[in-house]
Amino acid sequence: MRSSRHASNRHRHQYGLALSQIDRIRFSDLSRQHETIAPDLRAAFERVVSASAFTLGQEVAAFEHEFASYCGVRHCVGTASGTAAITLALIASGIGEGDEVIVPSHTFAGTALGVMHAGAIPVLCDVDAATGLIDLGSAGEAVGERTVAIMPVHLYGQLCDMGAVAAFADRHRIAVFEDAAQAHGAAVGGRRAGAFGRAAAFSFYPSKNLGALGDGGAITTDDDDLAGRARALRNLGQRTKGIHAEAGYNERLDGLQAAFLRAKLPHLDAWNEARRRAAAEYRRTLPPSLRLLEERAPGACVYHLFPVRLGQRSSLSERLEAGGIETGVHYYPPLHRQAAIEHAARRVDDLREADAWAREELSLPIFPELQVTEIQRIGAICRKVVS
Numbered sequence: 459m460r461s462s463r464h465a466s467n468r469h470r471h472q473y474g475l476a477l478s479q480i481d482r483i484r485f486s487d488l489s490r491q492h493e494t495i496a497p498d499l500r501a502a503f504e505r506v507v508s509a510s511a512f513t514l515g516q517e518v519a520a521f522e523h524e525f526a527s528y529c530g531v532r533h534c535v536g537t538a539s540g541t542a543a544i545t546l547a548l549i550a551s552g553i554g555e556g557d558e559v560i561v562p563s564h565t566f567a568g569t570a571l572g573v574m575h576a577g578a579i580p581v582l583c584d585v586d587a588a589t590g591l592i593d594l595g596s597a598g599e600a601v602g603e604r605t606v607a608i609m610p611v612h613l614y615g616q617l618c619d620m621g622a623v624a625a626f627a628d629r630h631r632i633a634v635f636e637d638a639a640q641a642h643g644a645a646v647g648g649r650r651a652g653a654f655g656r657a658a659a660f661s662f663y664p665s666k667n668l669g670a671l672g673d674g675g676a677i678t679t680d681d682d683d684l685a686g687r688a689r690a691l692r693n694l695g696q697r698t699k700g701i702h703a704e705a706g707y708n709e710r711l712d713g714l715q716a717a718f719l720r721a722k723l724p725h726l727d728a729w730n731e732a733r734r735r736a737a738a739e740y741r742r743t744l745p746p747s748l749r750l751l752e753e754r755a756p757g758a759c760v761y762h763l764f765p766v767r768l769g770q771r772s773s774l775s776e777r778l779e780a781g782g783i784e785t786g787v788h789y790y791p792p793l794h795r796q797a798a799i800e801h802a803a804r805r806v807d808d809l810r811e812a813d814a815w816a817r818e819e820l821s822l823p824i825f826p827e828l829q830v831t832e833i834q835r836i837g838a839i840c841r842k843v844v845s
Contacts (some may be wrong), residue, residue: 459636459794460611467520467752468731471802474607476537481782482782482784482793482821483756483783483784483828483835483836484784484823485785485786485821485823486665486782486823486824487667487823487825487827487828488665489548490825490827491635491729491825491826491827492787495721495722495725496826497738498721499671499718501641502517502590502714502717502718502720502721503718505517505611505717506713506714506717508682509713511706511713512712512713512714513710513712513713514536514693514710514711514713515713516602516713516796517713517714517716517717518536518711518712518716518719519655519691519715520712520716520717520720520734521534521536521639521711521716521717521719521720521723522534522535522676523616524535524720524723524815525676525678525719525723526678527582527590527733528643528650528726529650529651529652529653529658529678529682529721530649530650530652531618531653531678531679531682532653532679532682532685533677533678533680533681533682533684533685534676534678535659535675535676535677535678535679535685535688535689535692535694535708536548536674536675536676536711536713536716537674537675537676537677537692537709537710537711537799538674538675538692538708538710538712539568539661539663539673539709540564540568540637540639540659540660540661540675541556541568541571541572541575541661541665541675542572542573542675542692542702542707542709543661543675543676543677544568544572544573544575544576544609544635544637544659544748545576545707545709546677546688546691546692546707546709546711547575547635547657547658547659547677547679547684547688547827548572548573548576548578548635548689548693549577549687549691550637550657550677550684550688551633551656551657551681551684552577553576553592553606553607554577554578555577555578556577556578556579556604556723557577557578557579557604557606557607557646558578558579558580558581558592558602558604558605558606558607558841559573559578559579559580559581559606559607559608559609559635559805560580560581560583560597560601560605560607560608560609560632561573561580561581561582561583561602561609561793562581562582562584562585562591562592562593562611562613562844563582563584563585563792563793563794563805563809563812564585564590564613564789564793564811564812564815565604565611565613565789565793566587566611566637566639566789567789567793567796567798567799568639569609569611569689569793570582570660570793570796570799571798572659573609573798574799574802576704577618578606578703579604579802579803580793580799580802580804581600581801581803581804581805581806582600582793582794582803582804582805582806582812583596583597583599583600583805583809583814584596584806584810584811585613585805585812585815585831586806586811588752589612589613589616589750589751589752590613590614590751590765590815590819591611591612591613591616591618591619591754591833592608592610592618592623593613593811594622594842596806596808596809597626598630598845599807599808600804600805600806601630601632602804603629605632606632606633607632607633607634607635607656608622608623608627608632608633609633609634609635609636609637610634610636610637611637611639611640612638612639612640612641613640613643613653614731614751614759614761614762614763614764614765614788615640615641615667615759615760615761615762615763616641616644616647616723616751616753616754616760617641617644617645617758617837618653618759619754620636620646620654622636622657623655624654626721626798628665630740632706632787633655633835634654634655634656635655635656635658635659636651636652636655636657636658636659637658637659638652638658638659638660638668638816639659639660639661639663639675639713640661640666640667640763641653641667641760641762642660642666642667642668642726642732642760642762643667643668643727643760643761644730644757644758645725645757645758645838646757646758651697652678653678653680653707656679656681656684657677657679657681657684657688657735658677658678658679659675659676659677659789660675660676660678661674661675662674662676662678662715664720666762666799666826667726667729667730667733667760667762668719668722668726669722669814670715670718670719671714671715671718672712672714672715674712674715674719675711676711680705682810686734690703690704690706690708691704691706691707691709691710691712692706692707693708693710694706694707694708695707706758710840713756713788720788728826729826730761730826731824732758732759732827732828733762733824733826734759734760734761736764736824736825736828736833737759737761737764737824739830739833739834740764740822740824740833740836740837741788743833743834743836743837743838744766744837744840745840745841745844745845747764747768747838747844747845748767748768748840748844749766749767749768750765750766750767751764751765752798754827761824762790763786763824764821764823765788765819765820765821765822765823766767766819766820766821766822767815767818767819767820768818768820768842768844769818771787771818771819771820774820774843774844775787775820775840777839777842777843778822778836778839778840781835781839783822783823783835783839784787784823784837785820785821785823786820786821787819788819788821788822789819790811790816790817790819792812792813792815792816794809794812795816800832803830806832822836823836827830
């Protein structure tokens with residue numbers, strides 16, 4: 459502990475940063491966002507408390523209608539988390555024991571865990587070197603006799619090439635389920651994340667582009683039967699109160715979280731534009747020797763995260779931390795090296811790009827209220843380190 463503290467102080471001295479002079483830059487500073495909409499959040503809280511509708515109820519129904527309309531689909535089914543949304547979407551579609559679902563190995567563990575909770579087998583494939591998105595060539599190697607679905611992940615806020623994914627799925631006669639947990643509002647050709655597959659799963663974890671003040675998630679779909687079954691499954695298998703048609707789950711979206719999400723949804727597009735501006739400023743100020751996320755289509759990335767890649771990421775993260783700047787790593791280890799997943803999954807042989815992303819990726823702070831001066835401060839440290 460002592461040597462670590464001395465090293466941190468040495469880094470501060472090296473970059474001319476006295477501890478008392480540092481204004482810390484959070485990785486995701488939600489306090490700034492919540493301060494700007496505090497009256498709306500208080501009104502949402504008071505509305506729910508006044509109605510005493512804490513589980514499902516009017517606020518959940520209203521948010522489901524508003525978010526479905528925003529995504530351009532007929533149905534939204536609120537759930538307790540993004541992982542629950544994946545699980546329930548698959549089960550509601552009839553996918554379960556013995557079925558296989560293709561999943562990229564470079565993603566949050568909840569993607570594969572949701573498949574496993576449904577009773578299915580995740581089959582791990584590789585990702586693209588430039589974007590971290592699913593590699594359909596590798597996915598083709600993952601197809602087997604039991605493959606029933608593919609689950610592209612819109613990682614870091616960037617949409618996968620859903621035209622190519624749809625063609626791949628048609629060719630192999632399998633379904634598409636989107637993991638859209640990081641891509642609220644991302645769009646291409648006027649079509650938003652959540653409207654491309656049989657169903658999509660969203661997370662409303664607080665740091666997401668659209669985040670609750672606790673856990674939450676949702677399924678979006680145009681499939682009437684899938685939506686109806688998912689509504690029953692999330693609520694203990696009840697289609698009418700007290701009548702349990704099947705062994706369901708307790709995975710409901712809270713009324714309070716739905717009310718908070720309703721307060722935030724009208725701001726989502728403006729917040730996403732602010733994230734894009736921050737990303738553009740990063741691209742202007744970061745050194746060219748850092749590998750940056752490749753953007754594939756205008757407007758298709760809403761920068762839930764801003765990843766950079768370098769061989770010695772620990773050196774950069776330590777120097778940034780010494781300068782009062784928080785960073786993150788997304789995701790290490792990759793799924794094929796996670797003890798909870800590797801024993802239950804099948805995988806293709808070559809996952810070199812997933813390994814490389816896991817080994818080299820470092821996420822810099824990004825959120826709508828991040829200031830240009832803060833990005834420039836981060837860039838200055840990055841330039842000194844990698845030079």
